[in-house]
Amino acid sequence: ALTDGVVLCHLANHVRPRSVPSIHVPSPAVPKLTMAKCRRNVENFLEACRRIGVPQDRLCSVGDVLEGKGGGVYGTLQVLLSxxxxxxxxxxxxxxxxxxxxxxxxxxxxxxxxxxLALHA
Structure with missing residues (x-):
């Protein structure tokens, strides 16, 4: 999922190998990452984007990714993929x-x- 940062980190590593040296991934025993690990993955992705050369004004925020806000993330991905x-x-x-x-x-x-649904339960 993009919101846990795993796919984003792998994408950054595809653009520039080893740009994200450590990625927290879910395991069969613990299939859902903690919010702290998700945040760390996203922070690592954004730091890799900076090192690769994505301009600061085109970087999305950690919150954009964690909250699933597509606009900022899409802009960052466009530049990264270019x-x-x-x-x-x-x-x-x-x-x-x-x-x-x-x-x-x-x-x-x-x-x-x-x-x-949670609010109406």
């Missing part, structure tokens, strides 16, 4: 960015439904 090695074709870059936006939208909708 820095990807040439082995990724432009159409694949667009597909990856489109998938990321779609995923954020779905996760935001599910979160909103969950909150709505």
């Amino acid at each position: 820095m990807a090695p040439p082995t990724l074709s432009p159409s694949l870059q667009v597909q990856m960015a489109g998938f990321a936006l779609f995923y954020l939208s779905v996760m935001s909708a599910l979160c909103a439904i969950y909150v709505h």
